[in-house]
Amino acid sequence: MLHFYTAGESHGQALLAFLSGLPAGVPIDIEFINRELHRRQLGYGRGGRQKIEKDRAEIFAGVRHGQTIGAPIALRIENRDWQNWEKILAVEAYPEDDSTAKKLVAPRPGHADLAGSQKFNFHDARYILERASARETAARVAAGALAKTLLRELGTEIASHTIQVGHTRIERAASWEEILAISNDMESPLRCVDAAAQEKMKGEVDAVLKAGDTVGGVFEIVAHSVPVGLGSHAQWDEKLDGRIAQAVMSIQAVKGVEIGAGIMAAGSLGSEVQDEISYDKSAKKFARSSNRAGGLEGGITNGEDLVVRGYLKPISTLRRALRTADMVTKEPVQAAYERSDWCVVPAGAVAGEAMVALVLADAFLQKFGGDSLTEMRRNFEGYARQIHDF
Ligand SMILES: Cc1cc2nc3c(=O)[nH]c(=O)nc-3n(C[C@H](O)[C@H](O)[C@H](O)COP(=O)(O)O)c2cc1C
Numbered sequence: 001m002l003h004f005y006t007a008g009e010s011h012g013q014a015l016l017a018f019l020s021g022l023p024a025g026v027p028i029d030i031e032f033i034n035r036e037l038h039r040r041q042l043g044y045g046r047g048g049r050q051k052i053e054k055d056r057a058e059i060f061a062g063v064r065h066g067q068t069i070g071a072p073i074a075l076r077i078e079n080r081d082w083q084n085w086e087k088i089l090a091v092e093a094y095p096e097d098d099s100t101a102k103k104l105v106a107p108r109p110g111h112a113d114l115a116g117s118q119k120f121n122f123h124d125a126r127y128i129l130e131r132a133s134a135r136e137t138a139a140r141v142a143a144g145a146l147a148k149t150l151l152r153e154l155g156t157e158i159a160s161h162t163i164q165v166g167h168t169r170i171e172r173a174a175s176w177e178e179i180l181a182i183s184n185d186m187e188s189p190l191r192c193v194d195a196a197a198q199e200k201m202k203g204e205v206d207a208v209l210k211a212g213d214t215v216g217g218v219f220e221i222v223a224h225s226v227p228v229g230l231g232s233h234a235q236w237d238e239k240l241d242g243r244i245a246q247a248v249m250s251i252q253a254v255k256g257v258e259i260g261a262g263i264m265a266a267g268s269l270g271s272e273v274q275d276e277i278s279y280d281k282s283a284k285k286f287a288r289s290s291n292r293a294g295g296l297e298g299g300i301t302n303g304e305d306l307v308v309r310g311y312l313k314p315i316s317t318l319r320r321a322l323r324t325a326d327m328v329t330k331e332p333v334q335a336a337y338e339r340s341d342w343c344v345v346p347a348g349a350v351a352g353e354a355m356v357a358l359v360l361a362d363a364f365l366q367k368f369g370g371d372s373l374t375e376m377r378r379n380f381e382g383y384a385r386q387i388h389d390f
Pocket residue numbers: 047110111112132133134135137251252253254315316317339340341342344347348351
């Protein structure tokens with residue numbers, strides 16, 4: 001229902017995002033999109049790039065007088081560093097010398113450099129890394145902000161927080177209110193709800209900076225107030241857990257996705273893992289004793305908060321370079337170093353929120369359809385009555 005794709009290179013002129021399938025009449029606030037872009041740029045452990053870029057989105061199509069018109073939306077985020085890259089990434093053929101080529105022949109282990117160069121037949125990883133770079137997540141975040149706007153209209157809110165950096169993990173559960181507050185806290189260095197754990201996490205980030213290394217971690221995304229019945233058990237590609245896993249796994253450097261207590265559950269007994277069901281007769285509502293399923297059973301939302309975790313590897317551009325082989329001479333060399341981040345967990349979380357929002361908005365559209373928000377809201381409210389009377 002919702003189609004989205006991005007275009008643009010890391011140091012190119014701009015990033016572009018296209019989103020089609022949003023109904024007409026969704027109110028659009030460009031400052032909300034820009035705020036989301038700003039959140040993506042924050043976080044303890046980011047490189048110099050974030051100081052150059054002050055991301056702002058411009059909308060070129062699909063919105064009129066502050067609301068969607070039911071047509072595809074096109075967005076652009078300018079790269080402020082473009083004047084330094086204009087020759088290096090010129091569209092036109094350019095006489096190649098060392099200063100204009102900025103070739104990269106020493107592929108970084110863990111990046112797309114070598115596999116991409118072999119696949120696309122370039123002896124210069126510049127052709128690959130410019131697109132493989134997580135700068136692309138800015139376009140996802142802008143599109144995700146539009147999806148979040150639709151979800152908000154129907155009562156669903158998404159937030160995230162950091163639960164692990166390196167070896168430091170928070171030991172306690174966080175409430176929705178805490179997660180929402182930290183998620184929107186522009187001053188929090190790592191967006192972790194536990195101040196003591198966050199200090200230790202900062203220590204880990206400082207240590208890798210000093211050592212010329214990098215550090216990974218885990219972010220958690222929570223979607224609050226999600227209706228029962230999004231996604232389906234009926235076909236493998238309709239299962240919402242699978243669709244969310246694919247979306248979050250597609251974020252650069254994410255190497256694992258967990259729903260609810262999924263990883264812990266694998267080493268536990270059935271009686272320790274399932275969430276027991278009860279019925280509150282006065283509220284006329286089913287309830288669960290816990291939410292270890294993370295809001296999804298059989299690929300269908302069950303009305304509890306949706307809880308998704310993304311496991312980020314430590315990023316692969318290291319100041320203390322790793323060993324690699326030159327793509328031209330085939331001789332052993334040190335891997336290339338480009339200005340780089342050394343911890344990206346909070347930024348990865350914002351990209352994760354965007355991807356979850358896009359999948360959820362798609363699932364809402366499948367279930368409640370409608371060409372306008374008014375029509376969609378009518379379908380949604382009719383279904384809410386059906387669930388209430390179940
Ligand atoms: C927000 C964010 C920022 C990133 N910044 C960098 C970076 O500065 N340097 C780097 O080498 N990798 C960075 N990465 C990770 C790479 O883009 C990623 O590892 C690479 O594209 C290879 O893809 P893969 O790790 O998913 O296999 C970042 C990832 C995210 C989510």
